[in-house]
Amino acid sequence: MPETRSRPFDLLVVGDANPDVVLGPVPRDLVYGQREQLVERADLVLGGSAAITACGAARLGLRVAFAGRVGDDPAGAFVRTALAARGVDTSALTTDPELATPLTAVLTHGADRAILTAPGCLAATGPQDVPDALIAGVRHVHAGSFFLMPRLARALAAVFARARELGATTSLDTNDDPSGRWDRELLDPVLKVTDQLLPNAAEARALAPDAEGVAGAAAALARRGPGLVVVKNGAEGALAHDGSRLSTASAVPVEPLDTVGAGDSFDAGFLAAVLRGLALPDALAVACACGSLSARGRGGTAAQPTWDEAVGCAPVNRTTNSGSSAWPT
Template sequence: MVSRTTFDLLVVGDANPDVIVSGSPRHPAFGQHEQLVPAAGLVLGGSGAITAYGAARLGLRTAFVGRVGDDPAGAFVLDCLRSGGVDVSGCVVDPGAPTAMTVVLVDGDDRAILTAPGCLDRLAAADVPPGLIERTAHVHVSSYFLQPLLAAGLPGLFGLARAAGASTSLDTNDDPAGRWAGLDEALPVTDVLLPNESEALSIAASVSAPTSATAPAPASGTGPAPASKTGPAGSPAETSDAVSDAVSEAAGLEQAVRALAAMGTLPVVKRGGRGALAFADGEFIETPARPATVVDAVGAGDSFNAGLLAALLRGLPLRRSLAVAVACGTLSTRAAGGTAAQPTWEEATR
């Protein structure tokens, strides 16, 4: 840790209550028909908030800057973060728009996410209090595509952070619009990029660095249709095709990761049940997933982020930091909601 700092980590991004509905029907019945589900809960949500909460639980001195409405939902969010040891003195309470709200419908290991953005798109880089960056060792930004004002100011914000001696990281999360645009200026000042596999492919396809020689393979559902399979199910022909598809998918991801690294960032890709993949100094580093009985995967990627940053800020090498991150993401799935089962540093490093 750097002695000049007040905080090890500053997270700038989204925060909202999550209503987690467990055992949701795949297709809820409309027409005023009431359906019963096994469980539901009101918990802290938002990629940024969950990352900040997890980092504080791992022992980092953590601050969070975001926007909430002047309403009970906003008070709930700030109270949750404070109770987790996160400094929220830099948060903006916005009287002009409600707090964002999310409903997560969980069906097994899959989920549907419905978000009312509220004041989310009002957060800007200028909302970060002057002087806070100078007192922080690392600045992390979440949910790039949900916060257009913050996205527009991100290159400047990260530039200020680097000038002050802080490192930077970004988890873009999904782009609901499907455009994946605007990252060309941000990635060169992003020390660590934290996408999942699908996001890595989409971001790499959108930035200017890839060429015809290095462009990633198209994401699932795009590009020409695969050749038809001729063998019966389970035949050598079908088995061979399945292996070929897996190899092509892996090659496409590796090409995407190389393209992202060429933009000047360290790509660390979250792969769920397949662990994690990073590319540094011309070398791929892979960490397998840990065995787990998953109760709820909401926020697992954000807990991964917290674990990786906690390990790197403690000076651990990348390979070991990846293992800690995978452990944090896995352990967070032990209970419903993004923060209920986030591990301590001792749990994550056993």
Template sequence: MDVLVVGDANPDLVLRGDVRPRFGQAEQLLTGADLVLGGSAAITAAGCARLGLSTTLLTALGDDVFGAITRQRLEERGVALLLARTAPEIPTGLSVILTPDDDDRSILTLPGTIPALRPEDVTDEHLAATRHVHVASLYLQPGLAAGLAGVFARARAAGVTTSLDTNWDPAERWDSIEDILAHTDVFLPNANELRAVTGEQDVDRAAAKLVARGTTVVMKNGAAGARAWGPDGESSAPGRTVEVADTTGAGDSFNAGFLAGRLAGLPVAEAIRWAAAAGSLSTRAAGGTAAQATRADLEA
């Protein structure tokens, strides 16, 4: 395989319209609802496969209807599955995404099987069979996080490149990940995550702190596109103007665009152009995967 993605997979129930709850048994009418593939790792994997990469997702799913939906959606998108063993009573995770008309959003997540992955689930055989390992939603998976530095160290020893997207920490503790970043080739945060992980408010200082330790930082910058800092200096890329339907998973599609570019041999400055375009294009439809870019889209 080209990419082994490790992390969360679950359905996302995306609700739009009058979604701010009013308690007291008040009934509210929505303008839209979609049940789509969710989980940062799953959306990234789907994006990689859409871009022509041979992609496998290592995740944990329950033996229930949400697990069945998730498996079906991944298979439809050409993603191979490796499933970690979980206790039969643990349900598949679920996220409910509330999207009001002002383009803000709130996410409610049932963890379920999401935290079930462990470092030992990523075997040496898996690493020997891939070119790159990408890990997502670190703060939703404390068991995996506790030993991820060792996983990435094994990957590097096997000649496999690595990338990490922590996503947001729901507890907002932002436990230190310095030991993991010491073995991470590319860190893929958004601006707020970069600030939180480093404790620096200025993104340039935050990135410089990580680059000094050997990690290339590729920052998602919303509609502005992307910025990157690495051993070869700094670069940036614009976003694309599109009619936005839903921003869910845009950062994960960004990840897929970047990985596709790098694995195609592009320098970071060009790969972030692919990433910014992939993230922008993914917002054209509800959910994280319905409008993901193709290789032809990015090459154009």
């Protein structure tokens, strides 16, 4: 395997980036008929699962690059500026000359939320937006929002296979599938070249509908190819399954202000821990801390923790083999 420690970037994140307008609390039953309704708060923040993960990883001290697509519009400029301000390299963030930047409205109601997205240029995001030279310069490639980008989804197995050829490890967070199909034929080739699959509990159950419970879904998914399935399970913490063994970690108790992007911050914490050489139980603990602590602020990136903050809230073994992956390909 090619040496990776001296590469320019620790992590390449591939996927979605867009502004989020977070509104709430919103009544459960919205009133139509052109009635104006007031909410307590609205925030314009950086959104997109991949973008939030990239920012969280940079906050944790990783050298992070982002590959994706935005429109040639004010929303795209907002995204580019927000990523760069958080230390993420955006030289591979393509500007689409015709299609608009995706936009998302997040309507919050207590701990629940509805998410409305206009996909814009997400449908045009594809393998052409992931330069081979950039893949060769990273230790790990992570992709988010698999089902929102069908062109990229169809090519992601080849992108991941190329990353592995060049010595990088891989991970995927599918996120939700708005179509409700959870296309196994599309996903399974990607799972065979994925080192870590990172769904939440609802997504894991949807991806493995015949399995019993969250742990059963994780085990079933692990048997389909990924080296490890890590499931975010809200207040229950997280669990991981490698096809034969189950590991668990508890959530870090916080008073949540906004849970938007908490799962993406979990992803960032897990990847940062793995790339620092932490063992699986410690990586899960750090990831849970990152997910919980991110809920202290509004939007997905405002309260993402530093490495010291995350480790300070997680019971980890601080003697690690820094810079080596815990799960080599």
